[in-house]
Amino acid sequence: MPWRYKSPMNWSDVTPRADFVNRRQLIAGAAALGLGGPAFAKIAAAPSKYSTDAAPNSLEEITGYNNFYEFGTRKEEPAVNAQKLTTDPWAIEIGGLVERPGTYDLADVLAGQALEERIYRFRCVEAWSMVVPWIGFELAGLLNKVGVQPGAKFVSFETLMRPEEMIWQDYPILEWPYREGLRIDEAMNPLTIMATGLYGEEMPKQNGAPIRLVVPWKYGFKSIKSVVRIDLVAEQPKTTWNMMNPQEYGFFCNVNPTVDHPRWSQASERRIGSGLFAGRQDTPMFNGYGDEVAALYSGQDLAKDF
Numbered sequence: 001m002p003w004r005y006k007s008p009m010n011w012s013d014v015t016p017r018a019d020f021v022n023r024r025q026l027i028a029g030a031a032a033l034g035l036g037g038p039a040f041a042k043i044a045a046a047p048s049k050y051s052t053d054a055a056p057n058s059l060e061e062i063t064g065y066n067n068f069y070e071f072g073t074r075k076e077e078p079a080v081n082a083q084k085l086t087t088d089p090w091a092i093e094i095g096g097l098v099e100r101p102g103t104y105d106l107a108d109v110l111a112g113q114a115l116e117e118r119i120y121r122f123r124c125v126e127a128w129s130m131v132v133p134w135i136g137f138e139l140a141g142l143l144n145k146v147g148v149q150p151g152a153k154f155v156s157f158e159t160l161m162r163p164e165e166m167i168w169q170d171y172p173i174l175e176w177p178y179r180e181g182l183r184i185d186e187a188m189n190p191l192t193i194m195a196t197g198l199y200g201e202e203m204p205k206q207n208g209a210p211i212r213l214v215v216p217w218k219y220g221f222k223s224i225k226s227v228v229r230i231d232l233v234a235e236q237p238k239t240t241w242n243m244m245n246p247q248e249y250g251f252f253c254n255v256n257p258t259v260d261h262p263r264w265s266q267a268s269e270r271r272i273g274s275g276l277f278a279g280r281q282d283t284p285m286f287n288g289y290g291d292e293v294a295a296l297y298s299g300q301d302l303a304k305d306f
Helices: 017-024 028-033 059-064 077-084 106-110 139-146 184-188 240-244 290-297
Strands: 091-096 102-105 116-123 128-138 154-159 179-183 193-198 212-214 227-233 268-271
Touching (some): 102 106, 139 184, 179 184
Antiparallel strands (some): 128 193, 154 179, 193 212
């Protein structure tokens, strides 16, 4: 299971984004968070009707508190270790039950896709949460572009395998490369996006640069980072945490406050940045996205299909 790390930050530490970026430019250590060095390219993105009206977490919180085991098991380690990752050039191999399989450069993946800012709630299986202003496009647009064959029932994803840069891949803490999967109707839902940035700029490396999956009604580990392979398949694919411990991590992993993790309650969550005395807040079913996704699971027993 992911290691726990106590955040030192409170809401009193949250700085408006513009002030934060300006301040960081004056700090020599900014490169450790991926915010210094060459300026990130700005990304033009339209607002989205799917965005929550909740205030996003600060850029510092989002980039400094991560689970990305390829770069370390403590929350602060990816912000330092991920800066070794080479993200340009980048390509995604798309195969399986598609009409136009091939290896697509990132520019080809993005071509013709409408980028939006999606301000989504993010709920970790560890019972902490954030609000993140992602920049991305609907996965359905990419799948339609390559052509989904009738026999495709699931979509599988793989993360890059590069232990010389992703230094924790030398350790067997998980089975590498990291793998995830969705049912085809989940993948085609308009809430499901491929994100290439946040806060209006390119995706930081510790958050899954240059492109990652975001599925806001599922626990965060389902939103696989640094994707290099997508396959459409007929059978349910193997996924990393489900292979690691199927009794604790099911295939679906929808946010569900009525189904506890075997070792802790999922009924409430700790909002990162809310302060030591803010207390926990109730977790809504499907992370609050039930109106858009509950129908996907009509007739399923979500205590069994967890």
